[in-house]
Amino acid sequence: MDEFTPLDCLLPSGKQRICLVILNQPLDERYFHVLWSKAQIRACADGGANHLYRLTEGRRESFLPDYINGDFDSILPEVKAFYAGKNCKLMETPDQDLTDFTKCLAIMLEEIKAKKLQIDSIVTLGGLGGRFDQTMATEETLFHAQKMTDLPVVVIQDSSLAFLLKEGRHHQLNVNTGMEGKWCSLVPVGSPCLTTTSGLKWNLDNQVLAFGQLVSTSNTYEDHDPKDCRKPVTITTDNPLLWSMGLKRLQSSQTFL
Amino acid sequence: METPDQDLTDFTKCLAIMLEEIKAKKLQIDSIVTLGGLGGRFDQTMATVETLFHAQKMTDLPVVVIQDSSLAFLLKEGRHHQLNVNTGMEGKWCSLVPVGSPCLTTTSGLKWNLDNQVLAFGQLVSTSNTYEDHDPKDCRKPVTITTDNPLLWSMGIKRLQSSQTFL
Secondary structure (H helix, E strand, O other): OOOEEOHHOOOOOOOOOOOEEEEEEEEHHHHHHHHHHHHEEEEEEEOOOHHHHHHOOOOOOOOOOEEEEEEOOOOOOHHHHHHHOOOEEEEEEOOOOOOOOHHHHHHHHHHHHHOOOOOEEEEOOOOOOOHHHHHHHHHHHHHHHHOOOOOOEEEEOOOEEEEEEEOEEEEOOOOOOOEEEEEEEEOOOOOOOEEEEEEEEEOOOEEEOOOOOEEEEEEOOOOOOOOOOOEEEEEEEEEOEEEEEEOOOHHHHHHHO | OOOOOOOOHHHHHHHHHHHHHHHHHHOOOOOOEEOOOOOHHHHHHHHHHHHHHHHHHOOOOOEEEEEEEEEEEEEEOOOOEEEOOOOOOOEEEEEEEOOOOOEEEEEEEEOOOOEEEEOOOOOEEEEEEOOOOOOOOOOOOOOOEEEEEEEEEEEEEEOOOHHHHOO
């Protein structure tokens, strides 16, 4: 059984050992600080460096990424020069067939191996908004990631998290961190998925999720006695299935430093 | 109009009403344009795509979705599509994404065309594509696409300056 707590990475007290990828989308300051401080390797994919540069104005030396990769068509010249001057690794990855995100992950996995790190998941900021084809490209990268590693790769932007569930496994998602928002969703992105779930308000009982037939959006968690913990969500699927969930909106005073 | 059906999104129900209104008013309509649907809550973006699938069963009218500088449009299977991309409003990028199932695809007019190839998540998905180069004296050629399953076309829209709204 694959047990995973998607939002553990946002808890200062969370146990997951993570690596961080920053993509070319506005950075949410509320999540950025807790993720940066926990991450053992931090990387930017191309224009992600622009957002890091902007967000950390005044204290940029304290937030240097381990590497920046990409074809460098999005990173601003001044940003590139700054991080190069601070000895961040700049790795040009011009392969046309793979996205900057996929290539960033590939480098991340090599770095994890080279440094002999014990890592539990790779967390990505950005990727779910902006140019629509880039949102689709993020999903494609999650498919590729499954062939590259067994590590969970989660993508967070605004108040959404997305995570691709592998086929043929019994998944248990712990959704009891207190950071969970109201909604959750199961979307058969690449092909129909024969699905069974528990712990959701609207569960699936060996049913086919497929575009044009049935797609689970605006779902939520099973009601539970306030005295008890929320039960985990369990999911089995015969094809990769995209789980997404809402994150509780933090007040600006609630950033963890 | 309260439409409390739990199994269909507000967007799908809105389209259903729109089609009834078009019929009741006996209007000649060429397409339905939607503002919003491609950003914000991620499950809602997915729900928008699901509505485009349902729309194909509800009507032959094209339903396009526009948000920020992106447009999305679901191409029906089994048809020969010709997209005219010569309005001057087109941005640089375009994309073909096999949402829902693999698509055997052939295209022309793109920088990276497909020649009876399978688009499928985990194998090949066309994002950050663009239009074929053309002589500036000539018009941009249309993009043609055939597919054996519904295929999601999306494209960038040129960013207008604030002074460039048309009144």
